[in-house]
Amino acid sequence: MHFTTTVSVLILASLSNVLGVPTWSAPAVARAEDSGLSLTAKLFLADTAVDRFALLPDDKQFVFDFNTPQANPGKGGELVAANRKTFPALVGTGSGMAVGRIKPCGMNTLHVHPRATELQIVTKGRLVTAMTPENGVNKDGKRRVIQNTVTEYQMTPFYQGSVHTQFNPDCTDTIFVASFNSEDFGAGQVADETFAFGDDILGATFGQSLDGAEIDKVRAAIPASIAEGVEQCLMKCNIPKRSI
Structure with missing residues (x-):
């Protein structure tokens, strides 16, 4: 015996009423x-x-006003981010943006964006950028590091999940604008995340290259998101070298 869809639905509805079983309904939406x-x-x-x-x-x-100061800037600069929390009008756009200012000899330390690819354009000064995409991207038998010096109104991509960094090699501020294909692009500083693990995991990861005391020393010396950087630049710009 064959039933049409309409008849089947009516029969099921009648049985539900007789047996006291509630019929299905769409879940309530908040x-x-x-x-x-x-x-x-x-x-x-x-x-x-x-x-x-x-x-x-x-x-x-x-x-969105990128002139608003960052709440807790690093010693080497600051980054102001427009995401769906700081700028709710972005909800539904699938996009985000950030403006960064890196001071002389400042470095945006190694980090990743877990949910977005970054397109970064320098609008003032220049940046030395470096990126490692993923396992298997090699050159001459070694893991490939894609490094460039990006000057004003030049752009470079940092792919989603790639480890990357930017360094200002000059004695004047550098400003960059970064766009993201996510409203919640996020960021994770590689050193900070790595040394958040316990000594047993770090010991197994680094082998004999670090002992427990050295792990604590490195963990305590991890800089803020944008930190003062390379020694030669510090000397060139007459910036006192910080002691650990």
Whole structure:
């Protein structure tokens, strides 16, 4: 015996009523008006783009000011990031941006962006950049390090998950603009993440090259996100070398 889809649904509905079994219904969706939600969360829950715009009634909510100082800048500079938390109008765009200022001899230490590729353009000064993409990217039998000196209005990509760094080799500030294909691109400083592990894991990773005392010394010396850098530059710019 064959039933049409409509008949089958009616029979199942009747059985559910007789047996006291609740019929299936779509799960309730939290409303954007729920109290306690951040504006970013409300924008995520909005049913349509039209509803998102209604949650942003002030035209000024569509402007992000990169002149706002970073809360905890590093000794070698600062980076101001526009992501979906700091700039809720980005929700739904799949994009983010950052503006960085690196002081003379400053270095943005080795880091990764876990959820985005970065396109970085230098707008003032120059940067020495370096990147290692992933396992298997080799040159002359060794892991390849892609290194360039990027000058004003030149751009370089840093691929999602790649380890990379930027260094200002000059005695004047360098400014760069970075775009990301994510509203929440994130960042992880490689040294800080590595030395957050226990001594047993670090010992197994580095073998005999570091003992326990040296691990603590290196861990304590990890710099902030953008830190003062290379000795030759410090000497050229008459910047006192910091002691560890």
